[in-house]
Amino acid sequence: MTVTLADVAARAGVSAATVSRVLNGNYPVATATRSRVLRAVDELEYVVNGPASSLAAASSDLVGVLVNDIADPFFGIIAGAVQDTIGPVTETPGHGRKLAVICNTGGSPERELTYLTLLQRQRAAAVVLTGSGTEDPAHQDALATRLRRLSAGGVRVVLCGRPAPSSGDATSGRGVATRAGSNGAAHTGGPGYGEPDDGDGTARPVTVPLDNEGGARALTEHLLALGHRRIGYLAGPDHRSTTRHRLAGHRAALADAGLEPPPERLVLHGPFDRDTGYSGALRLLEEEPGLTAIAAANDTVALGVCAALRDRGLRVPEDVSVTGFDDLPFAADVAPGLTTVRLPLREAGTAAGRVALGLEDPKDGLVPATPARLVARDSTAAPRA
C-alpha cells in the first residue's frame, strides 16, 4: 500500500542503503546515482516513515515547547519564534525538518510533567520550557528529576524566561533544598538541577533569561519619579517565579528610593487575566482610596484595571496611573496608550530555538540577556497635587 524505501530502491535499481544515504545526505553518493534515486522518490511520491527512522537512528525531529497558555500572545510570540527558528524554513542542512510540538500546560505543574514524559517517550530532540515555573518545592523536585532524566537521555533542555528548578537533591542528603523567596539571583540557575556535573557528559539545561525583575524595577522607578507614593500592585499567580521576580523588582525600586516595602493589602495576586485586573483594581481602591497608581502584572491585567477605573468614573492617568508588562501589540493602540515594559520575547524565542537545535551552546548555560525596556506611554502621569 504505502511506498517504502525498498520500493524506491527497486525502482532506482540500487539498494535501500543507498536510498537512505541519498535522503540523509551524510554519505558520499555518486551524482548519477543520486539523481536516479531522487527521480524514483519523486515518481513514487515517497515519504519517509518518520517513526521508522527515528527508531533506527535513535533520535527524532520533534522539539517540545511547553507554554502556560497558548491563547496568551505572550506565549504565542515566544512559541512562534521558536518554531520559526527550528521550523522548515531554516535551511541549515540537517535541521529544518524539525517539528515544534507546542504543549499547553495551562500552568499546571502536573500537566507539565505529563507533557515532559510524553516528549521523552517521543524521544524529542529538545524541550523548551517557557513562562513561569512553580515554586512549590515538591513540584520543583519532580521537575528537576524529570529534566535530569531527559538530559541523561540526550534531550536538550532549554529554560526560556524561567529559572532552573532547584531540587532537594536526594543524593546529597535532604534539608538544604529549595530556598525560594529571596530576591535577586533570579536566573542564575540556583542550586539543584544543573549545578553539579552529573559525571557523564550529558548536556546541562540552558537558560534564556528574561529580565522580569529589571523590568518591574524600571516601571516602579518610573512611577516613583512621577511622584507616586501610594502604588497598588496586582501581582501574577502566587508561587510562580515570574510573579516573584517582578514583585522583587517592584520592591527593590521602592527600597532604593528609601521607601517602606508595600503593605500586604496593596499587593494582590491572581492569574494573568483581565479579571484579575478588573476585580483587583476595585479591591485596591477599597483598601486604599488614596491610591494614585496601579502596577499590573501584565498588559492584559492592566487592561482590566483600566476598565475597572473607567467604570468607577476614574480617569487614566489623571486620577490613577496604570502600568502593564510585556508590551503586547495592543498596548500601543489602546487609549490611553499603556505604559509598560517591552520584553524581548521574539529574541528569547529565537535564542531558545537555536539552543534547542544545538546551534548554540553557551558554556555557562546562560544565553546573554537582552534587557527589558521601559515604554512610557500615556497611562502614567504625575499624581494630582
Place this chain on the structure above:
Amino acid sequence: MTVTLADVAARAGVSAATVSRVLNGNYPVATATRSRVLRAVDELEYVVNGPASSLAAASSDLVGVLVNDIADPFFGIIAGAVQDTIGPVTETPGHGRKLAVICNTGGSPERELTYLTLLQRQRAAAVVLTGSGTEDPAHQDALATRLRRLSAGGVRVVLCGRPAPSSGDATSGRGVATRAGSNGAAHTGGPGYGEPDDGDGTARPVTVPLDNEGGARALTEHLLALGHRRIGYLAGPDHRSTTRHRLAGHRAALADAGLEPPPERLVLHGPFDRDTGYSGALRLLEEEPGLTAIAAANDTVALGVCAALRDRGLRVPEDVSVTGFDDLPFAADVAPGLTTVRLPLREAGTAAGRVALGLEDPKDGLVPATPARLVARDSTAAPRA
C-alpha cells in the same frame, strides 16, 4: 543504557508481549501479572519508545494543527482548545496520550504544504487546518492533492473555519476547475477534494465551519440600522477564503438593504494586523472624507483604525463608528468597547479536536455550526445628523 520493554519484562518475570499488553491495555492480562509489570515499570522508570511503537503499530500519537499565526490569539484560542481536547487531560482510554503539533505557517501556502508533508512523514493520526485558505487555484490544487494523499494514508483531516480546497481534478480532464470568487456556498466544501467518493473507504475530511459571512453581514446590518451609508471596509489579505467570506457578508447586507455594492476605493486589503487598520483608516479618510463608519477585518485591525482616528482628532463613535471581528478578549476592555462579532473559537477548536480523535464523525463531513453573534459595544453609534 535506556530501559526497554525487555528489561521490564525480565524484571517482572514475564515476556515482552505481556508488558506491551499491560501498557496498551487492549488484551486481557491477569490482575496479579498486571500489577507486577506495573511495579517493574515504575521501579525501572521505564518510558515507552514512541517511535518504536509507532513503527510497529503503524500509527502515531501526533495530531498536527496548522495555524497562520500562533501569536494571534485568534489561532491561539483555537489551537489551545484543540490541544485541551486531545491532550493528556482527556482520559478517554486510548486517547489522552496524544500530542498536538502546532505548526505556524505564517499564512504561506508553501509552508503549509511543507508542514503537511512533515506530518505525513510522522504518520500523524490527524491533521487540523485552521484559518483562511488561499484561493489561488494552483495552491488549492496542490493542497487538495496533499490532503487526498493524507486521507488515503489513514490520516484524519479536519478543516476548521475554512472550506475544503477545490481542485481541478486531473482525472476528470482540466478546465471546469476552481471557481472561486462568487459569494455564498461558503463552507459546503465545494467541488474538488472531498466531494466524489474516492472509491476505497478512506475517511473524508471533516469541516468545522465558522460563520464568517453571517458575522460580517450582522455587523454591516448593525451599521446600516444605525443609519450609516458611507462605510469603509478594511478587508483581510486578498485571495483568502476568510477575507472573501467576510466581504461577501458585508456585500450581502448592503444588497439586502437595496444599496449599491461598495465602491472599490472603499474596500482595502491588507494583513490581519494593526498597521492595516492604521494606514487603511487614513487612506479611507482621504478617499472619502464623508465616511461615517469603518468595518475592520478583525479586532486587531480595528484597534489600528481607532488609533488612526484618534491621531486624526476624530472621535469614536461620535465622528466615525468602528467595528471589529472575532471578539478577542481585549475587545471588551478597550475604550470605547469594540462592537464586533463573537466567533465560537473555543467551541470550534474543541469540535475539531474531537473529530481529530475520531470521537465524532458527522456523516456529511460537516459539524453543525454555532452561529456568530453580534456584540454591540460602544464603538458604534448613529452617524451625526
Place this chain on the structure above:
DNA sequence: AACGGCGTAGAAAGCGCTTACCATCCTTGC
C-alpha cells in the same frame, strides 16, 4: 606489474515494539 587507497555501493544486523498464532492450564459441563 603489483599494490595500497579512495570512492561507492551492497549485505545484513539490528532499533524496540506490536501482534498474529500457539501453547498452557484451569475451569466447567455432563
Place this chain on the structure above:
DNA sequence: GCAAGGATGGTAAGCGCTTTCTACGCCGTT
C-alpha cells in the same frame, strides 16, 4: 472423571529505516 473451552501468557515474525562492515573497481605509485 474427562474432554472442550476460555483465560493467560509466550514465541517469533516483522514494522521501515540506519549504519557498520565488507566488497569491488579503478586510480596512482613505486
